Amino acid sequence: MIAVRTVRRVLPLAAGTAVLLGAALPADAANRNIAIGNFQWSVQDVQIDLNEKVTWHWVGPDTQHSVGPVAGNTSGIDSDPGTAAPDHPPGFTFTGQFTRPGVYDFVCKLHGIVRGRVTVSPNPGRPEAPSPDPVPVVNVDRRAPELTQARWARGPVLRRARGTLRFELDERARIVLDVEKLVRGRWRLAGTRTFDGFVGYNDYAFSGVLRKARLKPGRYRALLVAADADNNRSGDVVVPFTVR
Template structure:
């Protein structure tokens, strides 16, 4: 049975020829982290019918869990996909229903490999794994962009004004300026500028596309993106040009 999504469930099948394995104490469902171009741990031992869950922790995520030659388990995190790439935190779970020693390797990186050893002792696939949940090493949190406002007044003489804002990490800000024309918002232009941690001020000259903003009603839609391209939602800051 195969399921796709955040957690894929595969049933491993065929016993490797001549594989007679011991039954070490404490063989249970296991967790493996995939990151920094390696498995951690490199080898896990489970009992019959128990499971292994792999978690892509990054920062590298273009990896798969696939069989090497001679591995007839049927376990493959990316069947038919020659260029796997998963989001940080993606998980893949396989249940092993026959004993054996199964070697796995990434389709793209031969050094990303490991082994699952399945004993002949029946286990309990429903018990939680004693392994800690692997920690994702990639920053998935968007910056905090707060206290965004025009200094003094949102009535900008000649379109010039100082935009104030705070950030909790370094980020690049994109400001789309739109003008209200006949009941509709039309893009007047875009500005990009960098921000640092703490209080920031950006001096807006009121010129976009080499043209000074004329009188009217405007709004600035501002987004902050960090080095990992985590983005805030649009922050709307209205203003008028007089």
């Protein structure tokens, strides 16, 4: 048996993208594409002919899975030999070529419910023919939240360093607010705040107190970063202000 491990570069997709399952086979078998995600194979009973291939695609959101032989499986196909803790990036692929007819059962080393069977007929296969299955797509959110329209609600001049910071989000996210002060021509960190942001317009009441002290008069800038549940992060959004 022949096994090939690869990592494909995949394009960012929005959260909730559906996994494309294996298409119905024609009358004769063919090479197969199988998605691994949501703790299952997209097709649990795979039918191929002699010398044909199965390519497994780790689509997520769960990716700590392997394709390993159970007792009695003599295919020699194992996506993660030598490790008891498989973990692959979304988009990882592994291909096995089956050169002997038979029934081969596989199971994940970490999750016994992630399992499937490959049945290989003695009929001569077409290992170079394209698979009738669509290539599965990743089911992982890779898009960073968008933080826009950031501004001070009553203008950038803050009395006693207090003000309302207004911004808009396109998804729920954790906000990191760094405040920097301009000192002798260089920006220096004055303090940090973190808080939850919600879809739509947000108003954050900035108290002007950082590190247990109120900001003194001077030139400042607020740097906002939004991070979603999948740790996708927006770029810094800079909102300057002056304390008087």
